[in-house]
Amino acid sequence: MAASELQHEQALNTFLDERPELRVELDHLNPLLAQAxxxxxxxxxxxxxxxxxxxxxxxxxxxxxxxxxxxxAATPQDYEAQRLEVHREVAEMAGMDWLEYCDLYGIKP
Structure with missing residues (x-):
């Protein structure tokens, strides 16, 4: 279960809330650069x-x-569980053995 679009939007908002200097920078972009x-x-x-x-x-x-x-994620444990679930899905889609995949990406199964 990859991150949903809603989760990604929430993450972007949190990311931006934690970086007020980035928000200021983004709020003052040159419109001519966008136009170009x-x-x-x-x-x-x-x-x-x-x-x-x-x-x-x-x-x-x-x-x-x-x-x-x-x-x-609500908790670090929730994050880790979701992360492992997505990695398992990726390994499965790639047709890789789970332990081989974990070794390749430094994941503790």
Missing amino acids: KGETLAQFRDERLHEAFEAEAERLGLFAWELTLQLT
């Missing part, structure tokens, strides 16, 4: 927010969906 990319200012802002979110996930050594789960 053929985007509305809202689209341009949304793209910058997603880039910052993904950069933070990478900095933490996480996939973006893991950061989404981390920011929306």
Whole structure:
């Protein structure tokens, strides 16, 4: 069960709430830069927010969906359970043995 769109939106809001300096930066983007990319200012802002979110996930050594789960899970145990569930689904879709997958990604089964 990958993170839902609603969970991701909640995670983005939490992420932004925890970074007031990023909110200020996003609220003061140059509209000409958006226009040059053929985007509305809202689209341009949304793209910058997603880039910052993904950069933070990478900095933490996480996939973006893991950061989404981390920011929306009720407890650390809930996060870990959801994270393992998604990793199991990915391993299954990839046709990989679970223990081999865990070894490859440094996951404790």
